[in-house]
Ligand SMILES: NC(=O)C1=CN([C@@H]2O[C@H](COP(=O)(O)OP(=O)(O)OC[C@H]3O[C@@H](n4cnc5c(N)ncnc54)[C@H](OP(=O)(O)O)[C@@H]3O)[C@@H](O)[C@H]2O)C=CC1
C-alpha cells in the first residue's frame with residue numbers, strides 16, 4: 047500500500063510565526079482560510095473588490111489586494127479559478143514575489159505550462175479530494191477531506207514539511223494524505239471530474255431520469271429514484287465501500303446491480319474513458335478550456351443555459367424546497383459570494 051500521511055506525520059509548529067496569504071475566497075479559499083485560522087495559523091486574504099472581499103471581511107479576515115497579500119506573506123496559496131490564475135499570477139503575484147512558497151490546490155496551470163514560477167521559490171500543491179464546502183464542513187465535524195500533496199520545486203528543503211503542515215492545518219491529515227506529482231494530480235483530477243464524479247454522474251442521472259419520464263412515469267418519482275436517492279446510496283459506499291452499500295440494499299437490488307450495471311457501463315464506455323484520459327494527457331482538453339476562456343466562453347455559456355433548463359432541475363428545485371433540512375448547511379455557507 048502507498049504511504050499515507052496522518053496528523054502524527056506533520057510538524058504542527060512549522061507554520062507558527064509564518065503568514066499564509068490565501069488568494070481567492072471561493073469554494074476552496076474560504077475553507078482553507080477558516081480551517082487554518084481555527085488551527086492557529088496566521089492567514090490573510092488576497093482578492094479584488096467584490097462579493098468575496100466583503101464576505102472574507104465579514105468573516106473577520108484582513109483582506110488585501112492580491113499584490114499586497116502576496117508581498118507580506120511567507121506562503122502564497124493560489125485558490126483562484128484555474129482559468130483566472132495565469133493573468134492574476136502574471137500581473138499581481140509574480141511582481142510581488144521574493145522567495146515565498148507558492149502553493150496550489152490543483153496542478154493545472156503549472157503542469158500545462160501556463161504558470162512558470164521563479165526558480166528561487168518552493169512550489170507545491172495540497173489538493174483536497176473534495177469540494178471546498180465539505181473541506182470546511184467536515185473540519186467543523188472533527189473530520190476531514192483526504193488530500194494529495196506534490197512538490198514541484200524544493201529550494202529550501204522544507205517543501206514537504208510545509209505541505210504536511212498545511213494539510214494538517216486544513217484538516218486533511220485527519221483523513222489521510224498521499225504524495226504525488228503535479229502531473230499525476232492534474233491528470234487524475236481532470237479525469238475523475240469528467241468521467242466519473244461530475245460528467246459521468248450527471249450524464250448517468252439524466253439518462254435514467256429521461257428514460258423514466260419518456261416512458262410515462264411521473265417526473266417527481268423519477269427525480270427521487272435517480273437523483274435524490276443517489277446521495278443515500280453513495281453515503282453507504284463512502285462508509286463501507288460497494289460491499290457496505292450492497293449489504294443495505296435488497297438482494298433483488300444487488301442482483302440487478304450485478305447483472306445490469308455492466309450492461310449500462312459497458313466496454314464501449316470504458317473505451318471512451320480511455321480516449322478522454324488520452325485527451326487530458328496530451329493537453330487537448332487543457333488547450334480547449336484555455337481557448338474557451340480566451341473567447342469569452344461561448345460553448346460553456348450555451349451548454350450551461352441548456353442544462354439549467356432541464357426538467358430534472360425544475361422538478362428538483364420544487365421538491366427540495368419542501369425539504370428544508372437539505373439546504374440548512376448550505377444557506378449558512380452561501381451568504382455573500384455565489385460560491386463562498
Ligand atoms: N472547487 C473545489 O472544491 C476544488 C477546487 N480545487 C482547485 O482550487 C482552486 C480554486 O477553485 P475554486 O475554489 O473552485 O474557485 P472559486 O471559483 O470557488 O473561487 C474563486 C475565488 O477567486 C476570486 N477571484 C476570481 N477572479 C479573481 C481575480 N481576477 N482577482 C482576485 N480574485 C479573483 C473570486 O472572487 P470574486 O467574488 O471577486 O469573484 C473567488 O473568491 C482551483 O485551482 C481549483 O481547481 C481543488 C479541489 C477542489
Ligand SMILES: CC[C@](O)(C(C)=O)C(=O)O
Pocket residue numbers: 174175176177178235238239243244
Ligand atoms: C470533482 C471536482 C473537483 O475536482 C473537486 C471538488 O475535487 C473540482 O475541480 O472542483
Ligand SMILES: [Mg+2]
Pocket residue numbers: 174175176235239
Ligand atoms: Mg478534484
Ligand SMILES: [Mg+2]
Pocket residue numbers: 152235236239
Ligand atoms: Mg478538479
